Amino acid sequence: MIDFQAKVAVVTGGASGIGRAMAERFAEEGMRIVIADVEQSALEGTEAEMIADGAEVIAIRCDVSKAHDVKVLAEETIKAFDSVHILCNNAGVEISGSTWAIPLEDWEWVLGVNLWGVIHGLHYFVPLMLEHGQPSHIVNTASMAGLTSGGNMAPYHVSKHGVVTLSEVLHHEFAQAGAKIRVSVLCPGWVDTKIDESDRNRPSGRVSADDLEPSAKMFRDMFSRSVREGLAPKEVAEMVLKAIVDETFYVLPHAHWKNMIHSRMENIIEQRDPSIVLPPEM
Numbered sequence: 641m642i643d644f645q646a647k648v649a650v651v652t653g654g655a656s657g658i659g660r661a662m663a664e665r666f667a668e669e670g671m672r673i674v675i676a677d678v679e680q681s682a683l684e685g686t687e688a689e690m691i692a693d694g695a696e697v698i699a700i701r702c703d704v705s706k707a708h709d710v711k712v713l714a715e716e717t718i719k720a721f722d723s724v725h726i727l728c729n730n731a732g733v734e735i736s737g738s739t740w741a742i743p744l745e746d747w748e749w750v751l752g753v754n755l756w757g758v759i760h761g762l763h764y765f766v767p768l769m770l771e772h773g774q775p776s777h778i779v780n781t782a783s784m785a786g787l788t789s790g791g792n793m794a795p796y797h798v799s800k801h802g803v804v805t806l807s808e809v810l811h812h813e814f815a816q817a818g819a820k821i822r823v824s825v826l827c828p829g830w831v832d833t834k835i836d837e838s839d840r841n842r843p844s845g846r847v848s849a850d851d852l853e854p855s856a857k858m859f860r861d862m863f864s865r866s867v868r869e870g871l872a873p874k875e876v877a878e879m880v881l882k883a884i885v886d887e888t889f890y891v892l893p894h895a896h897w898k899n900m901i902h903s904r905m906e907n908i909i910e911q912r913d914p915s916i917v918l919p920p921e922m
């Protein structure tokens with residue numbers, strides 16, 4: 641298990657929401673923190689506030705969908721702190737629409753951030769962890785959307801299912817290699833963050849309501865309402881810290897949503913058609 645004091649944590653998407661809450665929680669444990677994010681102003685604001693709260697933190701602008709940016713992130717981490725022990729591949733974005741109507745550039749954007757971002761993180765940081773050989777932990781942020789399938793956000797589901805299986809593969813590979821690296825995959829339901837405003841970082845700009853199909857517009861409104869009623873990011877960060885301490889692989893902050901996972905698995909085993917099962921409170 642990791643002794644947190646003075647160890648180094650890198651958190652992508654660390655300027656907002658779940659990522660920021662994880663960075664702040666790790667700092668409370670005495671860790672040195674690298675927050676990486678594509679949104680410069682939020683990054684600077686978070687860095688300044690964390691420093692004011694006594695954290696040892698550096699902020700690095702990084703678009704995780706770009707291999708070069710993540711390579712530089714790893715180099716700058718080593719330059720600043722010599723090592724890395726916790727990597728949270730957390731940056732993520734969402735877009736709504738029917739599978740066939742979502743522009744190809746948006747498929748590329750969502751898969752680029754949510755799936756390639758994690759692949760880039762693993763590619764550049766795992767060798768550093770293997771090299772120092774000390775206990776380390778990787779937390780990949782997937783979603784309940786990575787364990788279930790619903791309509792209106794295909795790129796998000798595809799990317800998050802990818803992150804779940806990637807994490808499972810990694811767990812097997814580290815065990816086979818006898819590496820001292822543990823993995824957790826974080827699969828929350830609704831959390832009260834700015835995920836519903838992901839298009840603030842969309843390469844081609846904000847999505848206008850006028851450009852959405854009626855079903856996508858309705859879905860987007862429902863999505864925002866649900867996010868606002870979600871868990872506080874701090875609560876999720878506390879669960880992540882506990883998962884690192886307990887070496888828990890699947891982190892399910894919305895344990896009461898497990899009926900949706902059960903239903904999907906049963907449909908697969910029984911070879912029934914997929915069914916829509918809503919979380920209990922909806």
Ligand SMILES: NC(=O)c1ccc[n+]([C@@H]2O[C@H](COP(=O)([O-])OP(=O)(O)OC[C@H]3O[C@@H](n4cnc5c(N)ncnc54)[C@H](O)[C@@H]3O)[C@@H](O)[C@H]2O)c1
Pocket residue numbers: 652653654655656657658659676677678679682702703704705730731732733753781782783784827828829830831832833834835836837838841867870
């Ligand atoms: N909020 C929820 O309900 C919820 C549920 C399940 C999973 N998640 C996942 O949690 C993670 C964190 O999202 P959040 O809910 O805190 O939303 P958020 O929008 O508050 O935070 C996401 C952060 O990622 C950053 N980001 C976006 N594109 C990036 C890029 N190309 N490179 C680097 N950083 C980038 C954003 O600037 C932002 O700071 C995401 O992976 C998201 O899919 C969120």
